[in-house]
Amino acid sequence: MLDEKNITSSGSSETQYQEINDLLDKNQHYKEGFFTSTHVETFEKGLNEAVVRAISAKKNEPEWMLAFRLKAFKHWQTLDEPHWAKAEYTPLDYQDYSYYSAPTCGSCDTEEGSGSEQEIDPEVAKAFAELGVPIMGEDANIAVDAIFDSVSVSTNKREDLSKLGIIFCSFSEAVQDYPELVQKYMGTVVPYHDNYFAALNSAVASDGTFVYIPENVHCPIDLSTYFRINEAKTGQFERTILVADKGSYVSYLEGCSAPVRDTYQLHAAVVEVIVMDDAEVKYSTVQNWYSGTDDGEGGILNFVTKRGICEGKNAKLSWTQAETGSAITWKYPSCILKGDNSIGEFYSVALTNRRQQADTGTKMIHIGKNTRSTIISKGISAGFSDNTYRGMVKILPSAEGARNFTQCDSMLIGDQCGAHTFPYIEVENATAQVEHEATTSRIGEDQLFYCKQRGIREEDAISMIVNGFCKEVFSELPLEFAQEAEELLAISLEGSVG
Amino acid sequence: MSNKRTRKISPMATAAVEHYVGLSNSLNTSEVSSGVFAARQHAQSLLLQLAFPTQRDEQWQYTKLVQFVQNRFELPNLNAQKTTLSKDELEQFTPPYERIQLIFVDGVLNCDLSDDLSSLPNGLRIQSMRDELQNSTSVASWFSEDALVFSEPFGVLNTALFTDGFVLNVAENSAIELPVWVLHVQTQDNQISTLTNRVQLARNAELTLVQQFVSLSEVQACTNVVTSIEVANSARMRQVVLQQQAEASFYFHNQFVSQASNSDFNTFYAGMGSVLSRHQNHLSMDGEHIENSQNSACLARQKQVVDSRTHTLHNQEWGASRQLHKYVLADSAVGVFDGMIRVDRQAQKTDGQMDNKNLLLSNTAKMNSKPQLEIYADDVKCSHGSATGQINPDQIFYLQARGIPRSQAIEMITKAFLMEPVETINRSEVKNWVGKQLSNALLTGGYFSGGDK
Numbered sequence: 001m002l003d004e005k006n007i008t009s010s011g012s013s014e015t016q017y018q019e020i021n022d023l024l025d026k027n028q029h030y031k032e033g034f035f036t037s038t039h040v041e042t043f044e045k046g047l048n049e050a051v052v053r054a055i056s057a058k059k060n061e062p063e064w065m066l067a068f069r070l071k072a073f074k075h076w077q078t079l080d081e082p083h084w085a086k087a088e089y090t091p092l093d094y095q096d097y098s099y100y101s102a103p104t105c106g107s108c109d110t111e112e113g114s115g116s117e118q119e120i121d122p123e124v125a126k127a128f129a130e131l132g133v134p135i136m137g138e139d140a141n142i143a144v145d146a147i148f149d150s151v152s153v154s155t156n157k158r159e160d161l162s163k164l165g166i167i168f169c170s171f172s173e174a175v176q177d178y179p180e181l182v183q184k185y186m187g188t189v190v191p192y193h194d195n196y197f198a199a200l201n202s203a204v205a206s207d208g209t210f211v212y213i214p215e216n217v218h219c220p221i222d223l224s225t226y227f228r229i230n231e232a233k234t235g236q237f238e239r240t241i242l243v244a245d246k247g248s249y250v251s252y253l254e255g256c257s258a259p260v261r262d263t264y265q266l267h268a269a270v271v272e273v274i275v276m277d278d279a280e281v282k283y284s285t286v287q288n289w290y291s292g293t294d295d296g297e298g299g300i301l302n303f304v305t306k307r308g309i310c311e312g313k314n315a316k317l318s319w320t321q322a323e324t325g326s327a328i329t330w331k332y333p334s335c336i337l338k339g340d341n342s343i344g345e346f347y348s349v350a351l352t353n354r355r356q357q358a359d360t361g362t363k364m365i366h367i368g369k370n371t372r373s374t375i376i377s378k379g380i381s382a383g384f385s386d387n388t389y390r391g392m393v394k395i396l397p398s399a400e401g402a403r404n405f406t407q408c409d410s411m412l413i414g415d416q417c418g419a420h421t422f423p424y425i426e427v428e429n430a431t432a433q434v435e436h437e438a439t440t441s442r443i444g445e446d447q448l449f450y451c452k453q454r455g456i457r458e459e460d461a462i463s464m465i466v467n468g469f470c471k472e473v474f475s476e477l478p479l480e481f482a483q484e485a486e487e488l489l490a491i492s493l494e495g496s497v498g
Numbered sequence: 499m500s501n502k503r504t505r506k507i508s509p510m511a512t513a514a515v516e517h518y519v520g521l522s523n524s525l526n527t528s529e530v531s532s533g534v535f536a537a538r539q540h541a542q543s544l545l546l547q548l549a550f551p552t553q554r555d556e557q558w559q560y561t562k563l564v565q566f567v568q569n570r571f572e573l574p575n576l577n578a579q580k581t582t583l584s585k586d587e588l589e590q591f592t593p594p595y596e597r598i599q600l601i602f603v604d605g606v607l608n609c610d611l612s613d614d615l616s617s618l619p620n621g622l623r624i625q626s627m628r629d630e631l632q633n634s635t636s637v638a639s640w641f642s643e644d645a646l647v648f649s650e651p652f653g654v655l656n657t658a659l660f661t662d663g664f665v666l667n668v669a670e671n672s673a674i675e676l677p678v679w680v681l682h683v684q685t686q687d688n689q690i691s692t693l694t695n696r697v698q699l700a701r702n703a704e705l706t707l708v709q710q711f712v713s714l715s716e717v718q719a720c721t722n723v724v725t726s727i728e729v730a731n732s733a734r735m736r737q738v739v740l741q742q743q744a745e746a747s748f749y750f751h752n753q754f755v756s757q758a759s760n761s762d763f764n765t766f767y768a769g770m771g772s773v774l775s776r777h778q779n780h781l782s783m784d785g786e787h788i789e790n791s792q793n794s795a796c797l798a799r800q801k802q803v804v805d806s807r808t809h810t811l812h813n814q815e816w817g818a819s820r821q822l823h824k825y826v827l828a829d830s831a832v833g834v835f836d837g838m839i840r841v842d843r844q845a846q847k848t849d850g851q852m853d854n855k856n857l858l859l860s861n862t863a864k865m866n867s868k869p870q871l872e873i874y875a876d877d878v879k880c881s882h883g884s885a886t887g888q889i890n891p892d893q894i895f896y897l898q899a900r901g902i903p904r905s906q907a908i909e910m911i912t913k914a915f916l917m918e919p920v921e922t923i924n925r926s927e928v929k930n931w932v933g934k935q936l937s938n939a940l941l942t943g944g945y946f947s948g949g950d951k
Binding site for chain 2: 397413417418419423424434436438440442
């Protein structure tokens, strides 16, 4: 990073400091924007078959995993970068990214994946401590898989969970330890040829989390993964698989952040969720990637494919997301409602400020009888940002008695931003009932006046009103997350009112 | 639609394109207007380059053109144009109210059946497009290369096969008392009628325009229409479009409407016929305090595809737009609704509302709905709603409890559902007539024969 600075600013040291100070001023609010310097092993920039093979070799993967990667890579090469989303970015140079980066710790044993809780680089541990992620298992109510660039550095509480038969480990470990499970489920919900970024992910998948909840087990604690992109110009390609067997229940949380960088960084994840008969999965995300400067420089490109399938009867999958970060978000957590009476839910708050662009929504594919889905989406745009809801509700002929309710509300703060709603509603069964509502408005002047009249500062009043606007979604988040999301919202809104 | 990369065109589509470019060339050999000649040429080059849209095109993913592309429609024989329609045959379509009438047969104005264009009420001027071309030099400027008409594939085809249509002007401060009724009759199999219409309302003018598209018998033909409408300051335009062509026909209609300050535009579309129909409004609100209302009622059964779409641009402050679109679909019919309200950064105080409601009468019918909002101004009130489903059993029960037979109850509820947008037509004689046409189509069109459970 420092090298780059030296190249770009040829002026005196004073102006250089000035630049840094300005940068810091702009990003004061992004407290996760620090950078951890530690020994890392990073691949040369560039992407070709050799890189794909090298990643696989690095992880000591079995033959079938390499075959999967190569098949995906071949297919990816035939595809064109999609630009249909309502977000503008110059085509990415995929050769300008590094596809593998991992902290190496001189003092630690280099043998990885031995199964037990491995030692962690103290610098990395410090970083997670600063982020407030309990990787040492200090919080009794949550199990954490911490992912730093391309590798999982720690997964705690595994033993406690394994007593219940729950598998909770990093994806790389799962490939080694539970190959038959990974082979059975990987690519079943999001096939490698699904889309451009899914293909890329399948080829260069870094790390992620693997969760398996056995039959009739109610997972007693929340499982969570924290993603951290640290190195500059690295892409993170996490692969997460979550399987909930018959009658089980799990609540899974996901958080993320990255240092302040002046160039785009790529995050292209694939998440697959499989929900069997009578099982329930609650998947919550608080996305707080670095969003770029006021001028739209840098930030994370969050191009994610998340999809779940309600395979069995009475299965339930619920996506809840609070999206406040990323320069560009391209994300549609979806539910395939295959089992009869299965339920899909999507609750989303997407807030964009400055030059952020978000194109997010969901897909609800109704296949089984009496399947139900609910979509509640709240979009808030401020600054110069664009916030788009794009969602699809598809009722197939087999989905007798399916029900869908969609509500998309958008709020505009300021007159330089945009809020858009692009729903796709396809109904092929007469007994289905599909409703869609969308509104766009701004914070009412009388609402603001009312609050100010009672001695509440304008900024607080706006924060209050916005929180009220999002309440329906926040109430779906687990407790600590809800609080975090509310705080994030307040911070992200800072400076949007003037 | 920016499609810079060369498209892959199927051999079938290439053959169709070559056929229509050939027709366009044959029209150009006898063309006297250099403007039209150049416009046709430009359209030909676009056709060759883009061909016809396929399912891969976002705007056409639900409206498949496969069947259209398989046909090779021919131009109407302009010289053999006599009274191919007898007064008796015309009688069945004639509305029961006083009107000014224009009759087009196979895409060409029939002067014998139409009213005398030299004795129209004060302030109203109507010309056939062919006559207008010979007299006016300004026509060429309508086809500048960046004209909106070229943004639509069937706008391109319309220009390539440009033949006839009408030009209608209403002078300043003139309110035309009688509705103008324009009937298009298809009488021959396998031909394409291309109509290019222009309607201009000057400041504070008022007009009611009824356009009706019918077929004489069970012909398989294609009608491709482009209607440009300019509504000047404070002018008021009411429009009704009825599409009742034979079941094997094709219908494409692109309307380009621009409105100036304080004007009011109200349009209603009823789609009943054709195996494939697509009616599009491109409405641009280029002034302050504009009001408009776009509504439709569509009925389809068997293998019909009925597509109705609106694209509304709020460009200035204080605009109000209203929309209600209703579909009743039976058998294996496919309904498509696509609506976009775009609110420009300048268009503060916009009030936009769009509703789409659909009733499916059969399990094999499909509805695809895409109500969209694209908003760049903060002080606006915009909403859209869409609902698709079947008749609420409680409603049927309620009527049955009052002694109404089940089948009749279903008919009543369906009819009431479909008639709601008709209420927005504000001339009672036109409203009643349109209502009758729609309810006839619904009650005698076989919508309920087998559907009684």
